[in-house]
Amino acid sequence: MTFVHGKNTYISLNGVDLSAFVTTSQIEKTADKHDVTTYGRDDHVYSGGLKDGTVTMSGIYDNGASGPRATIQALIGQTCTLVRRPDGTGSGKAQDSLTVLVEKYVETSPVADMVTWSCDMQKSGAITTTAQ
Amino acid sequence: MILSAVMDEIAGVLAGITGLRVHDHPPATVNPPAGIVSYPDRVEYDQTYGRGMDRIRDLGVVLLTGKATDRSARDTVAGWAKGSGSGSVKATLEGHTWTSCHVLVVTSCTFDVVTIAGVDYLAAIFSLDIAGQGA
Numbered sequence: 052m053t054f055v056h057g058k059n060t061y062i063s064l065n066g067v068d069l070s071a072f073v074t075t076s077q078i079e080k081t082a083d084k085h086d087v088t089t090y091g092r093d094d095h096v097y098s099g100g101l102k103d104g105t106v107t108m109s110g111i112y113d114n115g116a117s118g119p120r121a122t123i124q125a126l127i128g129q130t131c132t133l134v135r136r137p138d139g140t141g142s143g144k145a146q147d148s149l150t151v152l153v154e155k156y157v158e159t160s161p162v163a164d165m166v167t168w169s170c171d172m173q174k175s176g177a178i179t180t181t182a183q
Numbered sequence: 184m185i186l187s188a189v190m191d192e193i194a195g196v197l198a199g200i201t202g203l204r205v206h207d208h209p210p211a212t213v214n215p216p217a218g219i220v221s222y223p224d225r226v227e228y229d230q231t232y233g234r235g236m237d238r239i240r241d242l243g244v245v246l247l248t249g250k251a252t253d254r255s256a257r258d259t260v261a262g263w264a265k266g267s268g269s270g271s272v273k274a275t276l277e278g279h280t281w282t283s284c285h286v287l288v289v290t291s292c293t294f295d296v297v298t299i300a301g302v303d304y305l306a307a308i309f310s311l312d313i314a315g316q317g318a
Contacts, residue, residue: 058229071235071317110231111314139233163290165314 059139062108064153064170065131067122069108072168076108078135078147080178104178106133106151109169112158119156119168126153130175142183149178184237184315188283190220193244193311196279200263200270203246215247215304216259234317236285242311246272247304251296256305263307264292272309284315 061070083100112119133151138144151172159167194207197218205218213219221243230236246263249256262270273289281287290312297306 058232058234060232062232068233070233071231073232073235074230076232111236165286 055138057137061134061136061140063134064122064151065126067117069110069119069122072113072119073108073110075110076106076135078104078106078149078174078178080104080174102177104149104174106135106149106172106174107169109167112166112168119170120158123153123156123168123170127156129153133172136183140183144183145180146183147178147180150175184226184239184284184313184317186223186226186239189239189242189313189315192279192281192283193242193276193287194218194220196276197244197272200272200275213247213299215249215299217247219245219247221245228317230314230317236314237317238315239311239313242313244272244309244311245297246307246309247297247299248307249305251303251305253305260294260305260307263309272307276311281315284313286314288312 060076061068062073062076063069080102081104082102085098085100086095087098088095110119114120130150130152132148134146134148136144136146152175153170153172155171157169191207194205197203197205202216203218204214204216205220206213207220209219209221223239223242227238227240230238246260248259263272265271267274276287276289288311289309291310293308295306295308296303
């Protein structure tokens with residue numbers, strides 16, 4: 052077991068490697084909860100429900116044909132495959148693959164710094180977690 | 184992004200400003216009016232995943248002209264420091280299509296007096312913000 056630096060993280064959307072334009076990414080994995088507390092209890096009791104999740108990523112804008120604008124804008128409102136490798140690419144390293152609904156793409160232009168972008172996605176279906 | 188290539192390209196572009204002798208690194212001797220492409224405080228690696236982008240936020244370029252007490256020296260540095268037009272350092276550098284980096288922005292110009300061989304020369308010091316390919 053070793054600590055892992057974020058700089059080698061790989062992320063692709065719809066088969067396009069966006070890693071070189073990304074500064075932050077996250078997959079949030081959640082589940083519904085159901086309160087099944089009955090009479091006579093002193094504490095709430097819960098049961099797990101359907102799993103859910105969201106994905107966000109953001110970074111530095113690039114105007115190339117495989118940059119974030121060209122890649123993501125066309126996918127807004129559509130589902131596609133997202134692959135994220137937190138340890139980077141390599142045999143045996145972790146990988147999450149899932150279908151996402153692309154919900155939002157934002158470009159931000161500060162006057163004294165680089166143009167940045169961000170993208171919000173909704174998990175759709177199960178996450179396939181495997182070693183590469 | 185290779186620092187020496189960036190410094191070479193900056194010097195080459197600045198050499199297009201009339202009357203300016205530009206050094207692509209700090210030289211042993213300087214004969215004003217002259218330009219010196221200096222070293223940055225640091226190169227910032229891994230600005231994006233996978234060695235996508237490196238950044239140099241404060242590469243300095245020092246331009247020296249005549250005696251600090253000469254009116255002509257003031258007029259010369261004013262021409263370099265103006266934001267647009269012929270002779271403007273900002274317009275000259277930002278109007279260039281860069282090959283050693285992706286983007287270069289001239290963020291500020293400060294002024295100082297530099298003593299060379301007992302003579303006080305007026306200096307305009309430009310700060311450059313540079314971003315380029317990490318790999």
